[in-house]
Amino acid sequence: MTTTKTQHLTFTRLLVGTASLTIIITTMTMASAYISPVLLALFLAILFTPILHWLQKKGLSTGLALLAMIIGVIVLALALTWFLSASFEQLADSLSTYQAQFQARVADAQAALASQGFDASGIKRGAADIEEMVQSFIVYLSRLGNLVATALFMVATIIFALIEAPKLRATLQQSLGQDHLLVVRSADFSQSVVRYFGLRTLVNLITGLLVTIMLWLLGIDFALLWGVLTFFLSYVPYLGITLATIPAVLLAWAQYGLGRAVLVIIGVMIINGVAENLVAPKLIGKGLKISPLVVFLSFMLWSWILGPLGMFLSMPLTVIVMFFLSGFDSTRWVAELMTGASTPPDDTGQEV
Numbered sequence: 001m002t003t004t005k006t007q008h009l010t011f012t013r014l015l016v017g018t019a020s021l022t023i024i025i026t027t028m029t030m031a032s033a034y035i036s037p038v039l040l041a042l043f044l045a046i047l048f049t050p051i052l053h054w055l056q057k058k059g060l061s062t063g064l065a066l067l068a069m070i071i072g073v074i075v076l077a078l079a080l081t082w083f084l085s086a087s088f089e090q091l092a093d094s095l096s097t098y099q100a101q102f103q104a105r106v107a108d109a110q111a112a113l114a115s116q117g118f119d120a121s122g123i124k125r126g127a128a129d130i131e132e133m134v135q136s137f138i139v140y141l142s143r144l145g146n147l148v149a150t151a152l153f154m155v156a157t158i159i160f161a162l163i164e165a166p167k168l169r170a171t172l173q174q175s176l177g178q179d180h181l182l183v184v185r186s187a188d189f190s191q192s193v194v195r196y197f198g199l200r201t202l203v204n205l206i207t208g209l210l211v212t213i214m215l216w217l218l219g220i221d222f223a224l225l226w227g228v229l230t231f232f233l234s235y236v237p238y239l240g241i242t243l244a245t246i247p248a249v250l251l252a253w254a255q256y257g258l259g260r261a262v263l264v265i266i267g268v269m270i271i272n273g274v275a276e277n278l279v280a281p282k283l284i285g286k287g288l289k290i291s292p293l294v295v296f297l298s299f300m301l302w303s304w305i306l307g308p309l310g311m312f313l314s315m316p317l318t319v320i321v322m323f324f325l326s327g328f329d330s331t332r333w334v335a336e337l338m339t340g341a342s343t344p345p346d347d348t349g350q351e352v
Contacts (some may be wrong), residue, residue, distance in 0.1 A: 028305050036309035041157035043197075043316050048073065050198045052162060070159050077155045087225045094221070101254040192323050197316065199283045204234040207241075207275040211248075214267045218260060220252050230268075234275075236315045237295050241272045243311075294318065294338045 028035055048069060055065035212227025220226070226248040233240035245268045253261035298318040302310035318338075326335035 025305060032306045032310075036306045036313070037154050038157055039306070039313055039317070040309055041154040042161055043313065044154070045158045045161035046194055046197055047201055048158065048162060049194050066163060069162055073155060073158050073162075083224075083228075087222060091222060091225070098251060098254045102250065105253055105257065193320055196319065196323075200235065200280075203275055203280045203283060204231045206279055207231065207234050207271060210271045210275070211244075211268060214271065215248055215264065218252065218263060218267070220248055220255065220260075220264065222251070232312050234272075235312065236299055237276075237290065238292055239295065239299055240315075241268065290315075290318070290322075290339060 051072075052065055052069050055068055056062060060068065208227045208231030211230045212223050215223035215226055226244065229247070230241065230244040233244040236243075245265065248268075249261045249264050252264045295315070295318075299311065299314045302314035302317055304310070306313060322335045322338050325331040325338075
């Protein structure tokens with residue numbers, strides 16, 4: 001009788017949990033236009049938190065440190081908005097030139113294959129599809145770079161998040177008590193997330209910088225733009241670096257031919273391999289071993305829920321969910337399934 005009752009309660013909890021998750025996902029999908037900028041702003045606020053703590057350790061008061069951070073955030077946002085707007089506008093103006101170069105390369109490839117007796121009609125159709133996809137991607141990014149109102153909203157959210165962050169823990173301690181489980185878990189959770197993404201950002205910065213230098217040495221146009229894109233997309237393991245490399249490879253092929261495009265691919269593979277296998281383990285440790293299947297499914301899920309910004313946020317949101325699940329005994333098994341690890345990550349994001 002007891003076993004039947006326990007099974008019934010477990011099944012009921014499963015149904016309630018599934019229904020709640022469905023409601024949350026549906027709500028987020030319907031409000032994605034509003035939720036995506038907020039989540040991105042909160043994620044950026046998490047990345048800026050170590051800088052705030054560093055300024056405080058240097059002797060600045062909390063007020064002065066916040067003022068310095070606010071000024072820095074505003075300057076960085078204005079500079080990034082200007083850079084993206086100018087770069088995409090210039091890229092859009094040059095698109096007809098690159099399109100003609102790309103079509104010429106496709107014609108050369110068709111002729112070379114036809115001379116060897118191969119049917120090259122599929123290359124032209126595939127090139128047309130790629131060309132249309134790249135144009136749509138550039139148009140979207142151009143609009144994204146010109147959304148000044150959204151940028152200002154995100155900056156304001158980051159500023160308020162930085163202002164409220166020091167008060168949040170004190171408020172929880174005052175309301176619930178210093179030894180309350182939620183207070184302890186929130187402290188461990190925030191430290192783990194800040195440390196992980198702070199070091200992850202450093203690795204991404206190194207990767208983006210090296211990709212920018214490589215593309216500049218190879219003479220690829222808009223090298224800095226592709227480096228910035230590499231920095232952001234490197235938050236998505238496996239898929240991110242591939243998506244960031246595609247525009248640079250196509251542009252290298254259009255400008256210089258197949259040989260230069262292959263050099264770009266090899267160069268990015270070497271840089272990514274060094275960053276992920278040498279630099280990242282030394283800075284982050286072994287960290288979270290996220291299953292490639294989880295990476296792919298989370299990429300598709302968050303992109304579907306939040307739209308294009310979900311592509312950038314898929315891995316940060318997944319890692320935050322995993323940290324949260326690993327903090328409670330009842331949900332730690334879910335985090336273990338997602339990581340593929342036999343033991344959950346500890347407070348530093350490393351396996352124990």
